[in-house]
Amino acid sequence: MLVNIIVNLLQTKFSLNVASLFLHKIISMSQFYKLTIKSINKVTDQSVAVSFEIPENLKENFSFKAGQYVTLKKEINGEEIRRDYSICSSKNSGELTVAVKAVEGGTFSIYANEKLQPGDTIEVASPNGRFVFEANKEKTRTVAAFAAGSGITPILSIAKTLLEDEPFSNFILMYGNKSLEDAMFFNQIVELQAFYGNRFHAHFIYSQTREEDALFGRIEKGTVNLIVKNKYKDVSIDSFYLCGPEQMIHTVKDVLVENSIKEKQIFFELFTVPTETETTPDSELPSGQTKVKVLVDDEEFEFEMSQEHSILEATLKQDIDAPYSCQGGICSSCIARLTEGEAKMRQNNICLLYTSPSPRDRG
Ligand SMILES: Cc1cc2nc3c(=O)[nH]c(=O)nc-3n(C[C@H](O)[C@H](O)[C@H](O)COP(=O)(O)OP(=O)(O)OC[C@H]3O[C@@H](n4cnc5c(N)ncnc54)[C@H](O)[C@@H]3O)c2cc1C
Numbered sequence: 075m076l077v078n079i080i081v082n083l084l085q086t087k088f089s090l091n092v093a094s095l096f097l098h099k100i101i102s103m104s105q106f107y108k109l110t111i112k113s114i115n116k117v118t119d120q121s122v123a124v125s126f127e128i129p130e131n132l133k134e135n136f137s138f139k140a141g142q143y144v145t146l147k148k149e150i151n152g153e154e155i156r157r158d159y160s161i162c163s164s165k166n167s168g169e170l171t172v173a174v175k176a177v178e179g180g181t182f183s184i185y186a187n188e189k190l191q192p193g194d195t196i197e198v199a200s201p202n203g204r205f206v207f208e209a210n211k212e213k214t215r216t217v218a219a220f221a222a223g224s225g226i227t228p229i230l231s232i233a234k235t236l237l238e239d240e241p242f243s244n245f246i247l248m249y250g251n252k253s254l255e256d257a258m259f260f261n262q263i264v265e266l267q268a269f270y271g272n273r274f275h276a277h278f279i280y281s282q283t284r285e286e287d288a289l290f291g292r293i294e295k296g297t298v299n300l301i302v303k304n305k306y307k308d309v310s311i312d313s314f315y316l317c318g319p320e321q322m323i324h325t326v327k328d329v330l331v332e333n334s335i336k337e338k339q340i341f342f343e344l345f346t347v348p349t350e351t352e353t354t355p356d357s358e359l360p361s362g363q364t365k366v367k368v369l370v371d372d373e374e375f376e377f378e379m380s381q382e383h384s385i386l387e388a389t390l391k392q393d394i395d396a397p398y399s400c401q402g403g404i405c406s407s408c409i410a411r412l413t414e415g416e417a418k419m420r421q422n423n424i425c426l427l428y429t430s431p432s433p434r435d436r437g
Pocket residue numbers: 143157158159160161172173174175176177178179180181182183184203224227228343344345346400404405
């Protein structure tokens with residue numbers, strides 16, 4: 075099975091317990107390209123949509139699947155910052171747009187909301203990620219999504235792609251926010267509803283304000299049951315896409331499984347490092363030095379590293395240009411294949427659960 079041979083998230087979560095191993099990068103190196111910002115539009119008071127100009131010669135490098143993200147790289151206050159942002163435009167739009175919600179005390183998100191201007195350049199890596207939806211125009215199916223806050227970004231791209239490319243399929247969205255003012259792309263979603271009529275069903279839920287035609291509260295057990303046991307109880311839902319805070323993802327996934335939805339039908343994307351994961355106690359981890367061979371885009375590097383570090387940390391310390399972004403085990407930019415030796419994953423990361431069915435296995 076793919077998950078057994080892919081050493082995903084090889085940074086903080088791994089330590090080595092044998093003398094040598096080979097790592098082979100299985101995705102092409104995340105090369106960055108300098109792109110000009112075409113437009114910046116306010117989405118809510120706290121978020122902006124950023125679109126990039128893609129020169130003709132880079133069009134192929136920036137083609138993407140609905141649900142994928144790009145890594146942006148920028149030097150801010152003398153420090154190189156890399157952050158991931160899900161693409162919110164549809165595959166067919168010809169646009170590459172991300173939306174950045176300002177996070178309190180956040181480095182890049184505040185910079186993007188307050189400083190970034192059209193005409194500025196920024197380094198952008200090719201689209202990446204396994205939280206994808208691939209349309210098939212022959213299919214007739216219903217796909218459902220639960221999104222909260224900025225988690226709407228990949229879901230919006232997925233919804234638009236399904237509606238545009240699968241004329242017989244339907245999309246159900248449950249979208250949670252604190253208030254209507256905080257709901258990113260509210261107008262766009264309402265317009266999609268009007269345009270696609272019975273093929274697109276959007277439900278809004280707000281935790282701090284009561285609004286007409288919207289639920290009050292958070293996305294929790296009752297909200298999920300409302301969709302699967304009540305409103306759409308006679309609909310066979312093919313797959314579920316979840317994006318939002320970790321707790322919401324856990325709750326929705328658990329309730330779906332309780333409702334006999336198979337795990338392989340559930341896909342999720344996390345934006346932040348998970349807190350509730352199983353970690354191997356330090357006492358069970360090896361210590362001392364080990365030798366590694368790392369193959370990055372056909373270049374081989376051999377070095378010794380402390381087993382207290384992750385392979386990614388040690389690789390970057392060697393000034394090897396290995397791809398990475400979050401360094402928190404969530405984005406899978408550093409995914410690699412272990413070809414010899416052994417590596418130990420220190421943390422049973424939620425992201426691995428998501429990546430276990432490979433896109434090919436998803437059918
Ligand atoms: C695959 C992927 C896709 C993503 N897509 C999007 C997207 O489409 N839109 C978007 O706005 N963000 C998205 N993110 C989150 C984004 O990459 C950044 O983490 C976020 O913008 C914060 O960066 P920062 O530099 O402003 O904050 P930092 O300087 O990194 O962090 C500042 C503080 O904020 C906390 N924090 C970091 N991120 C969040 C968060 N999301 N919510 C609450 N607190 C947080 C940190 O723990 C820290 O305390 C995505 C992340 C991943 C891994």
